[in-house]
Each structure stands twice: as C-alpha cells, then as structure tokens.
Amino acid sequence: xxxxxxxxxxxxxxxxxxxxxxxxxxxxxxxxxxxxxxxxxxxxxxxxxxxxxxxxxxxxxxxxxxxxxxxxxxxxxxxxxxxxxxxxxxxxxxxxxxxxxxxxxxxxxxxxxxxxxxxxxxxxxxxxxxxxxxxxxxxxxxxxxxxxxxxxxxxxxxxxxxxxxxxxxxxxxxxxxxxxxxxxxxxxxxxxxxxxxxxxxxxxxxxxxxxxxxxxxxxxxxxxxxxxxxx
Amino acid sequence: xxxxxxxxxxxxxxxxxxxxxxxxxxxxxxxxxxxxxxxxxxxxxxxxxxxxxxxxxxxxxxxxxxxxxxxxxxxxxxxxxxxxxxxxxxxxxxxxxxxxxxxxxxxxxxxxxxxxxxxxxxxxxxxxxxxxxxxxxxxxxxxxxxxxxxxxxxxxxxxxxxxxxxxxxxxxxxxxxxxxxxxxxxxxxxxxxxxxxxxxxxxxxxxxxxxxxxxxxxxxxxxxxxxxxxxxxxxxxxxxxxxxxxxxxxxxxxx
Numbered sequence: 054x055x056x057x058x059x060x061x062x063x064x065x066x067x068x069x070x071x072x073x074x075x076x077x078x079x080x081x082x083x084x085x086x087x088x089x090x091x092x093x094x095x096x097x098x099x100x101x102x103x104x105x106x107x108x109x110x111x112x113x114x115x116x117x118x119x120x121x122x123x124x125x126x127x128x129x130x131x132x133x134x135x136x137x138x139x140x141x142x143x144x145x146x147x148x149x150x151x152x153x154x155x156x157x158x159x160x161x162x163x164x165x166x167x168x169x170x171x172x173x174x175x176x177x178x179x180x181x182x183x184x185x186x187x188x189x190x191x192x193x194x195x196x197x198x199x200x201x202x203x204x205x206x207x208x209x210x211x212x213x214x215x216x217x218x219x220x221x222x223x224x225x226x227x228x229x230x231x232x233x234x235x236x237x238x239x240x241x242x243x244x245x246x247x248x249x250x251x252x253x254x255x256x257x258x259x260x261x262x263x264x265x266x267x268x269x270x271x272x273x274x275x276x277x278x279x280x281x282x283x284x
Numbered sequence: 285x286x287x288x289x290x291x292x293x294x295x296x297x298x299x300x301x302x303x304x305x306x307x308x309x310x311x312x313x314x315x316x317x318x319x320x321x322x323x324x325x326x327x328x329x330x331x332x333x334x335x336x337x338x339x340x341x342x343x344x345x346x347x348x349x350x351x352x353x354x355x356x357x358x359x360x361x362x363x364x365x366x367x368x369x370x371x372x373x374x375x376x377x378x379x380x381x382x383x384x385x386x387x388x389x390x391x392x393x394x395x396x397x398x399x400x401x402x403x404x405x406x407x408x409x410x411x412x413x414x415x416x417x418x419x420x421x422x423x424x425x426x427x428x429x430x431x432x433x434x435x436x437x438x439x440x441x442x443x444x445x446x447x448x449x450x451x452x453x454x455x456x457x458x459x460x461x462x463x464x465x466x467x468x469x470x471x472x473x474x475x476x477x478x479x480x481x482x483x484x485x486x487x488x489x490x491x492x493x494x495x496x497x498x499x500x501x502x503x504x505x506x507x508x509x510x511x512x513x514x515x516x517x518x519x520x521x522x523x524x525x526x527x528x529x530x531x532x533x534x535x536x537x538x539x
Contacts, residue, residue, distance in 0.1 A: 068536075070536050071537070115375065137377055137378065142305040143304060
C-alpha cells in the first residue's frame with residue numbers, strides 16, 4: 054500500500070495573506086509537508102488559528118501556495134460546505150439546487166438527488182417553503198443533506214461531523230463516520246485529539262504554520278498532548 | 285467546454301434565484317420592477333413636463349429615453365463593482381471562476397431593465413410616437429450597450445476588492461458621466477470646440493441611437509456602433525483576463 058504514489062503531496066508549503074496591497078504579508082502556513090494516499094483518512098490536528106482551514110482551502114483548489122510545491126495528481130477535492138450560498142427567500146428545494154450547483158454539480162445531477170436530499174433532511178412539506186421560515190435546526194438539516202450528496206474524490210472536512218438538533222446530529226454523525234470508514238479519501242481537520250484518534254489512519258500535527266509531526270495517530274497525538282501540557 | 289456549460293447553467297440559475305429572492309422580499313414582489321420606474325418617470329414628467337412647461341415639445345420623451353438607458357448602465361456599474369468583493373465568503377468555500385459574479389449581476393439588472401424599457405415604449409406610444417422600420421435596429425443597440433456595460437463592470441469588479449475606497453470615487457465618476465453623456469441635453473448645445481471630445485464618450489452615441497430610433501425613426505450610425513462594440517469586446521476580454529489573473533488571490537483578501 055505505502056509504495057503507491059500519493060494522490061496529493063505538499064512540500065515546504067507556505068501561504069500568506071495580505072490585508073492591503075502594500076501591507077506586510079501574514080503567513081498562515083509557513084512550512085508544511087505531507088502526503089495524502091488514496092483511501093486513507095488523514096487527520097490534521099492543531100490548536101485554533103494555526104492555519105488548518107487555510108490548508109484545506111489550498112487542497113480544495115481555492116487558493117495557491119506562495120512558496121513550496123503542492124501537487125494534486127488529478128483528483129477532485131472539495132470542502133464539506135454546509136448551507137453554501139443559501140438565500141433566505143427561496144424554498145428548501147431551490148436552495149438545494151442552487152447550493153448543489155455552487156458545489157460543482159450539474160443541475161440535472163442535483164435534481165436526480167433531490168428525493169434523497171428531501172428524505173434525509175426529513176423536511177417533509179417544509180421543503181417547498183422559503184427557508185426564512187425554517188428553524189436553525191431545519192436549515193442545518195437541509196445544509197447537511199445537500200453537502201452530503203456532493204461526492205468528490207477527496208472530501209475535506211473542517212471540524213464538523215454532525216449538525217442540527219440531537220436526533221439529526223446522531224444521524225448525520227453516523228453517516229459521516231460510515232463515509233470515513235469506507236474506502237473514501239478524507240482529510241479531517243480538528244483540534245480535538247479524541248476524534249482524530251477514533252477516525253483517522255494517519256495524522257499530521259501543525260503548530261504555528263509548521264508541520265511538527267506526521268505518522269500514526271497515537272504517536273502524533275502523544276506528541277501533541279505533550280506539547281499542550283508543557284504550554 | 286463541459287465546464288463552460290456547467291458555469292452557464294450556474295449563472296442562469298443564480299440569476300433566476302437572485303431575481304426571485306428580490307421579488308419575494310416585498311409584498312408586491314416583482315410588480316415593483318414596474319411601479320418603481322413608473323414613479324421615477326412620473327417625477328420627471330411632473331417636474332419637466334408640467335412644472336417647467338415642456339408638455340407639448342418632446343423634452344419629456346427625450347429625457348426619459350436618456351434616463352432609461354442611463355439607469356441600466358449605472359445600476360450595473362455601481363452594483364457590479366461590488367460583486368467579486370461581496371462574494372468573498374462564498375469563494376472561500378468553493379472554487380468558482382470569479383468572472384461569473386459580475387456576469388450574474390449584469391444579467392439580473394438587465395432583466396429588470398427590460399421591464400423599464402417596455403414601460404418606456406408604452407409611454408412613447410401613448411405620447412404619440414409610432415413604431416418605425418428602424419425599430420429593427422433596437423436589439424442591436426441593446427446588445428452594444430450590454431457589451432459596453434459588461435466591459436465596465438468587469439474592470440470595476442476586478443479592482444474594487446483590492447482598493448475598496450474606490451467605491452466612493454466610482455459613484456462620483458458616474459455622476460460626472462451622467463452629465464457628460466447627453467442624458468439631459470442635446471449634443472448641439474455642447475460648444476463646437478468640445479464636440480469631437482464629447483463624442484469620444486460611447487454612452488453619448490448609444491443614447492442618441494435610442495432617440496434616433498424611438499423618436500425620429502432614423503437609422504443609428506452603424507460605424508460608430510461597430511467601433512464601440514469592438515472596443516467593448518476587447519475590454520471584456522481584457523477585464524476577464526484581469527479577473528482570471530487574480531483568480532486565486534481574491535479568496536485570500538481579508539475583509
């Protein structure tokens with residue numbers, strides 16, 4: 054397995070942001086290297102604000118690194134986006150179509166999946182009502198149901214597993230876990246060691262925009278926890 | 285090619301969604317796209333037509349044609365300038381070609397403009413102007429203006445995310461343009477010395493073409509319109525290039 058070529062490779066990647074054209078750049082990612090292999094679930098751990106979301110954005114092809122090399126060997130990758138582009142005055146159905154199209158599906162593809170979305174979201178007759186009338190739990194249900202239908206080669210997940218009210222949270226967490234356990238390639242970002250340990254085959258620890266450790270989750274997390282206890 | 289289809293589909297659906305969202309926001313919905321311009325035109329009719337006594341000459345239709353065309357251009361440019369900047373939260377979650385955002389805006393504003401244009405035509409017919417053979421050239425002028433508007437919107441949308449302060453400058457440039465584009469005046473009022481400069485402004489030619497067709501049944505000047513179209517097409521291409529150049533930079537701009 055290990056000899057296979059990785060589907061995504063990062064070598065000494067650095068990404069900077071600028072507030073103004075002339076202002077000093079801010080380096081969210083300074084020096085990150087790791088590989089992603091087909092079918093694995095890679096966990097990226099690090100405290101809040103160490104550039105994990107920036108990394109995901111780069112892997113999703115939204116931004117490019119300023120230094121270093123980032124290679125994606127031809128696989129589609131996208132973020133799990135909840136409630137992407139939702140417009141309050143439109144119905145659940147219309148928002149599902151719009152959101153799905155924004156995530157890269159064709160209109161007919163979303164339409165083919167609309168029954169699955171309706172069923173999974175459990176919205177019933179509310180599906181054709183404007184989402185402005187929804188509770189936040191209902192919106193979360195719709196958002197998750199649409200996002201879950203988008204099936205890229207590599208799924209990038211930022212913190213969230215389950216959403217919504219208690220019942221739906223259990224249900225959505227369950228399907229996410231199933232997806233993670235399947236042969237799907239997933240990058241999962243979190244600051245919670247326990248979840249990474251539970252779900253991932255491999256882990257990368259990032260601190261202040263630099264890779265500090267890469268390898269088996271237990272080993273990486275041990276180092277991470279040691280670091281936290283010294284802090 | 286497949287991508288082009290995909291994004292065309294997205295642009296059309298988002299345009300539909302935005303229009304529907306706008307009409308759902310008020311009680312009267314899309315009827316406002318009719319009432320609002322009626323009220324707007326009414327103000328000008330009352331002021332110029334009744335108060336200043338232009339009721340019998342052709343100043344009111346002359347002015348309304350100018351205003352209708354101008355409003356289309358102005359709304360696209362001033363709303364369109366903000367489109368890429370306004371889409372930052374969206375573009376930080378998915379990769380989309382940024383050029384779709386100004387296109388969507390121009391399309392939604394064009395649909396609303398078509399309502400206003402229909403009202404203008406009805407007003408002109410009630411006022412006593414007939415439909416001449418030159419009406420055949422009307423779609424052509426609409427296309428020329430649309431190309432011109434797209435070109436301007438692309439450029440503004442491309443640079444505003446980097447220099448948001450320009451928004452205030454844009455508003456005033458638009459005001460200056462309003463006075464220099466023959467919305468309210470005849471071109472023969474402009475002193476002879478400035479005439480050739482005056483006609484460098486494409487909007488002057490565009491508005492005059494509308495008036496020639498709708499009021500005087502005169503064919504518009506094909507050559508000028510062709511020059512404007514070619515110029516606009518080049519600018520659209522350059523503007524799209526510019527936006528494409530910053531494709532991966534826009535999502536990095538912090539708000």
